Amino acid sequence: MELLAYIVCTLCLPLFPLSMGVSYALGKLRGLRTIAFLLLPLAGFFFLGFIEKPPSAVLYISLFTSLLYAFRAVSAESLSRWGIYIFVSAVSLLWLHPSGEKSILGLFYALPFVLLSLSERLIAVRFGSSDLRLVRGIGLGAPKLGFITTLSILGVIGVPTSTTFVEFLNLLEARDFFRSLILSGVWFFWGWSGVKVLSSIVFGSPREDLSYEDLNLRGSLVLIVLSAFVFGAGYVFFEVLSYLLGWRGEL
Amino acid sequence: MPAIVLPFLPLLSGVLVYLFGRDSERKAYRISLFFSFLTAFVSLLLLIAYLREGSFKVGLTPFLSFYIDALSVVMAVAVSFISLVVHAYSIRYMQDDEGYARFFALLDLMTFSILITVIAGNLLLMFVGWNLIGVILYFLLSHNLRFEQAHRFGAWTFLTHRIGDLPLLFAILLLFESYGTFEIDKVREGLLSGNVPDNLELVGILVVLSAFAKSAQFPLHVWLPYTMAGPTPVSALMHAGIVNAGGFLINRFAPVFYHAEYGLHLAFWVGLITAILGSTLMLLQTDIKKSLGYSTVGQMGYMIMECGVGAFALAIYHLIAHGIFKATLFMGSGGVIHEARKDPNIPEDEVYSFFVKRELPPTRLPWIVFALITVSVPLIIVLLAHLVAGVDVFKYQGALILLFFGWVTGAQTIFSIYKLGARSVYKLLLFVILSFSVVVLGYVFIGHSFEKFLYPDKEFIERIYHNAGIHPTVFELQIILLTVVVALGWLLVYYANQNRDVVMPKFRSLYVALYTHLSRELYVADLYEAVAKKLTELSSKLNRSLRWL
Numbered sequence: 001m002e003l004l005a006y007i008v009c010t011l012c013l014p015l016f017p018l019s020m021g022v023s024y025a026l027g028k029l030r031g032l033r034t035i036a037f038l039l040l041p042l043a044g045f046f047f048l049g050f051i052e053k054p055p056s057a058v059l060y061i062s063l064f065t066s067l068l069y070a071f072r073a074v075s076a077e078s079l080s081r082w083g084i085y086i087f088v089s090a091v092s093l094l095w096l097h098p099s100g101e102k103s104i105l106g107l108f109y110a111l112p113f114v115l116l117s118l119s120e121r122l123i124a125v126r127f128g129s130s131d132l133r134l135v136r137g138i139g140l141g142a143p144k145l146g147f148i149t150t151l152s153i154l155g156v157i158g159v160p161t162s163t164t165f166v167e168f169l170n171l172l173e174a175r176d177f178f179r180s181l182i183l184s185g186v187w188f189f190w191g192w193s194g195v196k197v198l199s200s201i202v203f204g205s206p207r208e209d210l211s212y213e214d215l216n217l218r219g220s221l222v223l224i225v226l227s228a229f230v231f232g233a234g235y236v237f238f239e240v241l242s243y244l245l246g247w248r249g250e251l
Numbered sequence: 252m253p254a255i256v257l258p259f260l261p262l263l264s265g266v267l268v269y270l271f272g273r274d275s276e277r278k279a280y281r282i283s284l285f286f287s288f289l290t291a292f293v294s295l296l297l298l299i300a301y302l303r304e305g306s307f308k309v310g311l312t313p314f315l316s317f318y319i320d321a322l323s324v325v326m327a328v329a330v331s332f333i334s335l336v337v338h339a340y341s342i343r344y345m346q347d348d349e350g351y352a353r354f355f356a357l358l359d360l361m362t363f364s365i366l367i368t369v370i371a372g373n374l375l376l377m378f379v380g381w382n383l384i385g386v387i388l389y390f391l392l393s394h395n396l397r398f399e400q401a402h403r404f405g406a407w408t409f410l411t412h413r414i415g416d417l418p419l420l421f422a423i424l425l426l427f428e429s430y431g432t433f434e435i436d437k438v439r440e441g442l443l444s445g446n447v448p449d450n451l452e453l454v455g456i457l458v459v460l461s462a463f464a465k466s467a468q469f470p471l472h473v474w475l476p477y478t479m480a481g482p483t484p485v486s487a488l489m490h491a492g493i494v495n496a497g498g499f500l501i502n503r504f505a506p507v508f509y510h511a512e513y514g515l516h517l518a519f520w521v522g523l524i525t526a527i528l529g530s531t532l533m534l535l536q537t538d539i540k541k542s543l544g545y546s547t548v549g550q551m552g553y554m555i556m557e558c559g560v561g562a563f564a565l566a567i568y569h570l571i572a573h574g575i576f577k578a579t580l581f582m583g584s585g586g587v588i589h590e591a592r593k594d595p596n597i598p599e600d601e602v603y604s605f606f607v608k609r610e611l612p613p614t615r616l617p618w619i620v621f622a623l624i625t626v627s628v629p630l631i632i633v634l635l636a637h638l639v640a641g642v643d644v645f646k647y648q649g650a651l652i653l654l655f656f657g658w659v660t661g662a663q664t665i666f667s668i669y670k671l672g673a674r675s676v677y678k679l680l681l682f683v684i685l686s687f688s689v690v691v692l693g694y695v696f697i698g699h700s701f702e703k704f705l706y707p708d709k710e711f712i713e714r715i716y717h718n719a720g721i722h723p724t725v726f727e728l729q730i731i732l733l734t735v736v737v738a739l740g741w742l743l744v745y746y747a748n749q750n751r752d753v754v755m756p757k758f759r760s761l762y763v764a765l766y767t768h769l770s771r772e773l774y775v776a777d778l779y780e781a782v783a784k785k786l787t788e789l790s791s792k793l794n795r796s797l798r799w800l
Binding site: 020021023024071072073074075076077137139140154159160161169172175180184187188191192195196199202203204205235238239241242243245246 | 433794
């Protein structure tokens with residue numbers, strides 16, 4: 001069972017060099033990418049529960065994979081590619097979780113990527129592509145879509161209280177210098193690539209040769225609710241954590 | 252009750268402005284201004300509550316808890332009032348802007364983030380506020396979505412703050428490992444009870460490192476003077492409120508420095524370098540806003556240095572005083588620029604003339620008279636002020652260092668009078684000395700009172716002063732050496748002035764070279780640009796070689 005768990009986990013929580021195949025497949029999936037973003041961490045986390053304790057080499061490879069894809073995200077040429085790089089970078093880090101944590105957390109960490117994927121699809125459908133060199137000025141041309149895209153990017157790069165931020169916080173080991181250093185690098189590259197994407201696609205003057213169609217009310221509401229989940233779930237985590245700590249203190 | 256309501260008023264305002272104010276500027280600013288007034292009023296209620304009850308903790312939920320003490324109350328009042336002034340100023344300044352409502356919503360969110368940071372009772376909540384400051388600042392600076400330069404420097408700001416957030420996060424986690432709680436009051440109790448973890452020195456260093464990024468300390472200072480492309484009210488809020496966060500953070504973690512000293516020494520040296528660098532670069536700027544930006548860098552250096560010498564309360568007084576005068580300067584700068592555009596007679600840059608053209612203003616007074624006044628008068632005033640206030644200046648090394656700075660600053664002021672070459676020099680000099688005396692007396696008295704208010708426990712603050720100290724002999728030698736260098740420097744400057752030459756000819760090329768390097772701001776920004784460019788190229792190359800994999 002453990003062998004099977006390893007095989008599934010290396011595909012769902014991709015490690016280099018298998019991550020290249022996952023990255024390629026995610027690029028090809030297009031419309032189904034949202035579902036893949038949801039299922040991969042969920043399945044990966046589920047099977048991770050069957051692995052007692054991954055060898056330290058696997059943990060180092062997961063750190064390397066995360067840093068590599070975070071660094072690649074800095075020069076991503078489209079929102080979809082950027083999302084895939086950050087997804088691989090974030091999900092590969094889940095190997096670092098202490099064993100025993102169960103699959104529900106996979107859903108927790110998948111949420112920001114689901115939101116990003118939906119925003120990306122909305123942009124790609126409207127403009128034919130989410131290429132950062134072609135599409136710009138969404139913030140002014142389609143303010144609601146720009147707002148949702150901004151929230152999704154912020155959620156993915158780990159702005160508090162998004163679930164990605166909670167994941168990052170969970171993985172930090174202040175006493176492990178090497179791990180902290182790599183995670184700091186990952187955190188920095190996520191942020192750097194995130195603001196580059198924002199500056200390219202959301203900011204700037206709208207192009208005159210493009211038609212900017214904004215979200216309708218229903219679409220906006222659905223995405224706002226999802227955004228509230230992305231940031232609200234992290235907040236709830238902090239509340240539960242603070243409650244448990246307070247309860248422990250009273251004991 | 253006021254503590255619970257206070258941070259949520261601006262948050263509510265931000266949401267309401269965004270929802271209902273997008274179609275009407277009038278509606279947007281009315282909502283925002285109303286809530287700003289309310290926030291300022293509630294902050295005063297909080298001050299009253301503190302004066303009545305003393306420190307207390309109040310929680311809406313286990314995570315959303317607020318710790319009210321002298322520091323949080325002072326900061327909350329200062330932030331609320333500065334925010335109110337900036338809101339009022341923005342009403343007309345931002346008129347006809349295409350993102351009018353967005354701007355006010357962001358301004359409200361910024362006030363919310365700062366308030367959350369300063370009154371948080373939970374270290375994680377404080378970190379959330381601390382991090383959001385950097386994020387919202389990025390959006391405020393990039394407010395003009397069509398202006399590419401603003402986005403570029405906004406991104407610099409975001410990244411500097413993001414780098415600076417990490418040390419704080421590590422410090423919080425280390426404290427959590429030791430005390431098993433994120434609650435500020437419990438961590439404080441743990442630290443003061445003598446239960447000290449072995450890595451507390453590291454925690455101290457991490458805290459000051461985080462403060463460096465927010466307060467634009469060398470070499471993380473570049474974001475501040477370059478963010479002038481943002482709207483002027485944002486500059487005012489940034490220079491009056493946001494950059495002060497570093498001083499607040501060090502004060503919030505004061506119990507750490509009750510036991511740890513390395514962080515204080517680091518703060519002193521980095522603050523000193525930043526103060527000198529910021530003030531020097533300020534003199535070389537030709538753009539009024541950039542000049543004010545570097546002036547803030549210098550002031551923040553001074554504030555961090557105050558923390559480094561153990562004068563924590565003085566740093567808080569400094570940040571509030573600086574916040575008020577810098578906000579005024581920024582909000583007035585628009586008018587000055589507007590007037591300057593009408594007047595084609597732009598005066599030649601004074602520093603350029605001094606260094607390169609070697610042109611000095613005429614003076615009819617004997618140089619030795621001014622040299623003696625310059626060297627002695629500020630020193631006497633500073634010493635007398637401490638004597639009147641009853642502060643034993645020779646007891647603490649920190650106080651001596653600040654006295655030293657007061658002396659040099661006063662001397663600099665008198666020297667600029669000399670350089671002006673005014674007709675009634677002595678009359679002007681008298682006014683300057685009187686003003687200087689008032690400023691120094693005010694600084695000493697208010698600083699002293701502030702210390703009593705913020706840190707009533709004398710033993711606590713004495714211990715921090717002690718930790719900030721170095722070996723007495725080394726310290727005294729340094730002070731004597733610096734005094735001699737400064738006094739000789741002033742004499743040399745006056746002598747050179749008298750002889751109509753800035754420096755001896757053989758040093759002339761050195762001075763021009765120095766001017767050149769300083770005018771390029773010591774290439775720090777260039778270095779960051781080059782590193783960023785190289786990393787982007789490397790990432791591109793990697794992506795090209797791996798294609799879609």
